Amino acid sequence: MNNKIVFGQYINTNSWIHRLDPRTKLVTLFLMMIGVFLISNLYVLLGCLVFFFVVVLTSKIPLIKFLQSFKTIVMLIVFTTLFQIIFNRNGNIIEVKGYLLSFDFTLTWINLAISIVILLIYFLLMRYIKKGKGIIFLIVFFVIMFLQYKLTFGPVIVSSYNIAVFDVGLKTSLLVLLRIVNLLTLSGLLTFTTKSTDLNNGIEGIFAPFKFMRKGISILAMMISIALRFIPTLINESTKILRAQASRGVDFEDGRLKDKIFQIVSLLVPMFVISYKKAEDLANAMEARGYIPGEERSRINVLKYKLGDLFTYVFLIIFLTVIIFFKIKGVI
């Protein structure tokens, strides 16, 4: 049985970032994210991105692994950027070597029919394709658009609608794109180099000085740590249930809406019962070992700042000061 589901994407390469105090990493990450949002100059953002990637390289995390972690979200980013470029019609149409980036499309019965055939083939083939679904979809999308651009004879449905790339539109969408990629890189830098246990300790550590809200924070930290502890267990349980239900003939692969609802219910109900039972047992175990919510506790994992943390903070302060300075000056 696969019982090695570990939460997060931590890879231990014991680099200088791994050795940093989790509090430092959390604070730095958070403030750098804010810093990145203040910047509205494409080249500066690009510079930041390059810099962050250099930092990733020094963390010795395999670059491939790092980039793979973007995989789930990359399609979303590409599409939102595309839509932004198309729908943001501020400024002037961009001109490349004398050609205006402005296109007229016409939807006719003929290219509609061809498009439908292409889409049908796409959906039929989709079952057998495991990798690169997104890219293929993108290609299909462009082919369909191309048909409407070139293949414009026949009875017209929608005549010459225009899509153009505007300079302001392009700039704002690239800006958003760069910001998001920067944020992803920063958060990846944190999650690849920090164990979930340390993250939890770090959150607790950051709020420790705020005495008036300590009670709430210690409960929150306990809740996070319990969640981190139980997510893999519950995933394991759900796979067990899936298998048990599958062996009783519940088909989880495909089916119609009615079947889908039945499948979800046959997973959710046992999951709910199991979680409830586990929570009860766990509460008992915690209470029996003297846990009182909100009460002060000592910790076995004590966080200590080291020299590296100092340098990081110094750098962070310089970074933020520079950004805020130029922001006020209106340069970036």
Add this chain to the structure above:
Amino acid sequence: MSFISINNLTFKYNRKGYVIDDLSLDIEKGEFVCILGHNGSGKSTLAKLIVGLLEPRKGHIYVNGLDINEEKDGVMNIDLVRKDMGIVFQNPDSQFVGITVKDDIAFGLENRRVSTEEMIDAVNKYSEKVGMKDFLDRNPEELSGGEKQRVAIAGILAMNTELIIFDEATSMLDPKGVREIIALIKKLKGQKTIISITHNLDEANFADRVIVLNKGKITLDGKPEDVFKQFDKLKEAGLDILNNMKLIDKINNSNIDECNKKVIEDALWELSFPK
């Protein structure tokens, strides 16, 4: 008054019949008590009542002379005596609180605000004792049921409580693991008050006192050698060990070598108390 004194304790879950039925029991400091009983006889329920996780319908439980379900000056007595009681639960999965083995063993100590250095020492010492020293940074997902049970035992031992309740604490261990842990529990005899809910003959024989529970009542209570003679009552309590006891007797008096004896005995004992 005895260290633990239970008077006319009655308990039931919801509408069902009584799980603990007018039960009275005194346990002295330093006693090693084994509780036997078939599945559903109320052993775990009794254990949870003693450590104050369940509230009795009727009757009283006194620990150190304090009624654990009463409160005085706005402080629940249970909170005062909790530091004297530790329990290892039956299910090792859901009593694992920490994210790693180290965190879990330290959990009880953290609640008591023990200093970090002391905690690290305790974690090292007790993880060594239960043979989990090399697993300190593992997640519970990467441990077997038996390993989790060992961690749970280490966590309770580290708290150094006067009373330790083991609720089938060796149920998921292999024969070698059972022997190791039972040896560990045996070493506590005399130093601590032990209540062990068990299916292990070896352990029960070693105890100062064996209590047999049937339908929430104590049907037998006495020295192991006396209790294990009461075949009728044992049978009535669903512990059909008559034939097996005879066999064990035969084996003990035969000239099979020690190692094989042990294996056969274990097997017979398991037959008498199917899990």
